Amino acid sequence: MRHLFSLVLWSLIALLFVQCAKRGNPTGGPEDEAPPVLLRAVPELNAIQFREVRIRLYFDEYVKLNKLKEQLIISPPLDPAAYVISPQSTGAKYVQIELMDSLQANTTYNFNFGQSIVDNNEGNPYPYFRYVFSTGNYVDSLQVRGTIGNAFGREAKNFVSVMLYAVDSTYTDSLIYNRPPDYLSNTLDSLAVFEIDNVRAGRYLLIAQKDIANNYTFDQSADDIAFVNDFIELPIDSLFHMDLFREQTDFSLGRIFQAGQNRIGLGYYGNPTGLEVLPLNLPDSVQTVQSFDKETDTLYVWYNKLKADSLQFDIRHDTLKVQRTHQIRKAEVDSLTISPSIKGVLHLSDTLRMQTSTPILTIDKSQMRLLDRDSIPVPFEVSVEDPHRVLFDFDILPNDNYRLDVLPGAITDFFNASNDTTQMQFRTQKPADYGSLYLQLVGVPSYPIIVQLTDENENLVRSLPIAAPQRRVVFSNLQPKKYYVRLIVDENNNGKWDSGRFLDRRFPEKVYHHEPLLDVRANWELQEQFRVE
Structure with missing residues (x-):
């Protein structure tokens, strides 16, 4: 009897578990959207007379650091070797900052983590958390605010560095090229708005730049810049607006290289207007011609009949006067090719051009023929627009078909090579x-x-x-x-x-x-x- 009772009891328990299992699948509850909560900071937030070498920020859950290099802003800027922030590869209930170098005296430091501190599971960010402390007797509390625009384009750029340089006895405008600012902020991905916090009273230069190298200095060839024309005096309640632009790079010479069998390339930076490159000590039998490739910022010097193993140049631009010597090297031979400026359709607002790979010496209009759809000759004029481009000028009629024949001898290049027969067919569209x-x-x-x-x-x-x-x-x-x-x-x-x-x-x-x-x-x-x- 006791055995029968046990059997029934265990059967009922098993049935109960089965029924419980059939009640439905667990949903896991609502998704956690709450950001981590800071429990305490050691040393505390806004600590003064700071002398520590380690900072710990304790949170109510496991956190990790996401895109820290992109999001972290330290003001005044610290060399990346001067601190270590951990952990970066795993989750922990704290974030630690180790200071590897001494700090400036009587200075308020601001570690703005942006949105880099996120919870370990869902990635919810602790938005724009800032850890602030002072090595002096008080925390500086002044602020500079404003917006960033675009001087030429339609859209403001993101991740723009905004900088303050103290105007004191050591200040010169060249500081922005060779040292980090005294205070720093960044728009991050907010696009247009900036705030520089914890600034002390004083006189400052306010600039912004799209700091491509993230080195807190201005590189004219790579960075966009914006500035407030006059120095600003803090405290101030004004909102500032600055529009980013790219400066015209100051002219300077790049490298000289062998670009082709009879072609030397001279790289440059900036505006080449007024650039003079004069080959020196050439015999009368050697001819040269020059052409610009503005897409690659290169001046090409083409030459023929040269038997020397080097070329010397006298180079002048504005106040620049230098001499350069280039050793001739073997390279691929440049040959004449022709390519049209259009493919299939010449729009009514366009101009027909042909591009040549080598400089043009002469053109012979008698070896060119332009015909309409009825094979009737179309009057045209032809001219050399630059050393590599031929322009065709004619009355473009709508809804027509054309054929351009460029016969051998129509174009002769610098090396006395002539074009092969080239035939080009194209059409125009209706005004409608x-x-x-x-x-x-x-x-x-x-x-x-x-x-x-x-x-x-x-x-x-x-x-x-x-x-x-x-x-x-x-x-x-x-x-x-x-x-x-x-x-x-x-x-x-x-x-x-x-x-x-x-x-x-x-x-x-x-x-x-x-x-x-x-x-x-x-x-x-x-x-x-x-x-x-």
């Missing part, structure tokens, strides 16, 4: 395939101006200089696409946008953007008012 944009400009601050159309990625499509007020600005024969419009105040009337320069305290020429993205459709006239403000 294009759209037009009529712009009414309101509130233009001054003239002359430049009105430009760009694509959605801000690549230039059309540029129209305007010297005086007009009733409307017209862009016709536009391909059906979406466009942005911008307006440049051309202060020096040189037909292009000019950047600024920090050392001269010169701001870039002002650029205004028409906010909407305009949808230009085929066979359509789009009327738009551009209010400049």
Whole structure:
């Protein structure tokens, strides 16, 4: 009987477990979205007379560091070798800062972790946690705030460093090139807004830069820069706005290299206008010609009939006067090739060009022939636009087919090589395939101006200089696409946008953007008012 009772009892227990198992699958509860909570800091937050070599921040759960190098901002800046922050590869209930070097006396330090401290499981960030302490008797509490814009483009950039340099007896403008600032902040991914906290009273230079190398110094060739023209005095309640721009790089020479069998390349930085490169001690039988490749910032010196093993150059640009010697080396032979500027379609607003791989010596129009769809010759003019480019000028008729024949001898290059027969076929489209944009400009601050159309990625499509007020600005024969419009105040009337320069305290020429993205459709006239403000 007792055995039977035990059997029944165990059967009931097993049945109970089965029923419990069938009640449903556990959901795990709501997802944890709460950030970690700081329990305590050792030493405490806002500690004064700081002399410690280790800081520990204790949290209520396991945390880890995410993108610390990108998010961490230390002000005043510390050399990366001067501190170690751990743990970075595993989770822990604390974050530790070890200080490996001495700190400045009577200075307030701010470790802004951005959003790098996250919980170990869900990755919820502790947003913009700051650990602040002072090596002096008080914590500095002044603040500088403002926004960052873009002097040329439409969108503000993120992760922009904002810097303060103390203006004292040691200050010079060149400090931004060779040492970190006294105070530092970063917009991180907030795009436009900055705050520099825990600053002491005084006079400062305020600048911002897109610090590509993250070395807290300004590199003119790589970094964008913005600045407030006058020094600022703290305390101050003003909000500051700065627009980033890329300076025109100061001219300097790069390396000389053998670019081809009869071609030497001279790299440079900056604006090459006025650059003179004079080969020295060449016999009369040796000829040279020069051409620029502005995409690679290179001046090419082409030569023929040279039997020497080196070439010496006298190089001049503005105040620069140097001599360079280049040892001739073996390289690939440059041969003449021709490539057209279009493929298949010549738009009604385009110009037909041909590009050559070697410099052009002469062109023979009699060896060129342009025919329409009925094989009727089309009158045209041809000219050499630069050492590598031929321009064809003719009345472009809509909805037509053309054929351009470039016969042997039409183009002779610097090495007396002639082109092979080249035949190019292309067509034009109907006026109804294009759209037009009529712009009414309101509130233009001054003239002359430049009105430009760009694509959605801000690549230039059309540029129209305007010297005086007009009733409307017209862009016709536009391909059906979406466009942005911008307006440049051309202060020096040189037909292009000019950047600024920090050392001269010169701001870039002002650029205004028409906010909407305009949808230009085929066979359509789009009327738009551009209010400049």
